[in-house]
Amino acid sequence: MSDNIKNFAGLEKQDVLPAGFLERVAERFKVLGEPARLRLVHCLMEGEKSVGTLVEESGLNQANTSRHLQGLVQAGLLGRRKDGNFVYYRILDPSVFELCDLVCRSLQARHREEAGVLRPE
Numbered sequence: 001m002s003d004n005i006k007n008f009a010g011l012e013k014q015d016v017l018p019a020g021f022l023e024r025v026a027e028r029f030k031v032l033g034e035p036a037r038l039r040l041v042h043c044l045m046e047g048e049k050s051v052g053t054l055v056e057e058s059g060l061n062q063a064n065t066s067r068h069l070q071g072l073v074q075a076g077l078l079g080r081r082k083d084g085n086f087v088y089y090r091i092l093d094p095s096v097f098e099l100c101d102l103v104c105r106s107l108q109a110r111h112r113e114e115a116g117v118l119r120p121e
Helices: 021-032 035-046 051-058 062-074 095-111
Strands: 078-083 086-091
Touching: 021 035, 021 095, 035 051, 035 062, 035 086, 035 095, 051 062, 051 086, 062 078, 062 086
Parallel strands: none
Antiparallel strands: 078 086
16 A cells, blocks of 8 residues: 555544445446546536537437436536526536546556557647
8 A cells, every 4th residue: 555545535444434435435436437427527627518518529419418417416426507498517526537637647657658548648
């Protein structure tokens, strides 16, 4: 274990995790374990966008976009608002960007010498 990782969820190793906590952590990872959802989160890095814009930018069809957005809303990662006939989505939990960045950097470091395909441009 790395010297800079001293605890898990703000708790020391000997501390007892609250009941159901790890299940909630696993659920968060499960929600983010779908590439289409990660694509939508990536599209929302620049700020709030309409469903139509997200469909266009993500390359997903309308039905899949709506289904994945609903899952992200239910998980508490996204917020939504309706303005007339349009529905807009935004990131509610910006820690999702930190998590994605951490995972991407880890993958890049691990595979940098192997294929080079994960290097940022």
